[in-house]
Amino acid sequence: MNAAEVAPQGVSGLFEMTVRGSGIADAGRLYLNSQPDYRDPRNLSVVLTPAMQAHLRERFGADPAEFLDGKRIAVRGTARRVRIVFVANGRPTEKYYYQTHLVLQRASDLSVAPPPL
Helix, strand or coil: CCCCCCCCCCCCEEEECCCEEEEEEEECCEEEECCCCCCCCCCCCEEECHHHHHHHHHHHHHHHHHHHHHEEEEEEEEEEEEEEEECCCEEEEEEEEEEEECCCHHHHHHHECCCCC
């Protein structure tokens, strides 16, 4: 929510969340979402480029979307508000909404919390 208030510079820090959903979109980027509905204004989407997905696949020995699903993660970076424009028939419309994205810059900036005892 803080990132939305200070757009476009965003908020830098360490963000903790449970991965409650994921999806691949635009140019093969993987989005890890903090809310089941990625359009929820409270949602934080951690964005993984295809190259970052490959790094994490090597690190975890599994597909990042499957491995991280339901896990508590901590991610260091800058969360920014991003305008998402609705598209109809391949053309942008005048309708839009905002999401908060954090593009993961280094694989080492993501850590997975140990499971509870």
